[in-house]
């Protein structure tokens with residue numbers, strides 16, 4: 086039964102993914118400006134929250150996956166090997182993420198690519214992943230991770246793509262709180 090469910094979800098997500106690609110091609114939009122990318126994430130997040138509503142997930146069973154571009158471009162501390170190498174100077178959002186990590190005991194990985202993210206997930210085996218990324222990476226990452234539950238949050242790119250990006254940390258905390266309140 087579980088296997089059938091996974092196949093059905095994979096088919097549903099595949100259809101959604103194809104629709105996104107067609108829609109973006111027809112409208113000549115990129116993922117960033119696409120309403121349909123937003124809708125996909127809303128659909129996915131609603132589904133994830135609905136499933137975990139009936140499950141017991143503690144905050145230390147949550148993994149937060151972040152893109153490297155959240156780190157201040159000029160910062161030389163190697164947070165990709167260990168986020169604890171951050172000196173919490175406050176120049177970028179990683180400072181707030183560290184506080185969140187300490188407060189809730191979640192595991193956090195700043196990944197430079199999909200392979201590193203996969204190794205991290207294999208090692209930690211979280212029950213829920215909160216993933217932050219740009220539209221294209223987030224949508225394909227969620228699709229590739231099925232049946233793992235991945236709650237997606239877009240980063241914001243005030244300085245253009247892949248440099249000094251940002252994320253709404255309050256949104257991340259709200260998701261963690263919604264889950265850990267049940268402990």
Ligand code: SF4
Pocket residue numbers: 156157160161162164171172173174175176177178179180
């Ligand atoms: S908060 Fe400061 S030390 Fe930490 S990653 Fe950002 S710039 Fe580097």
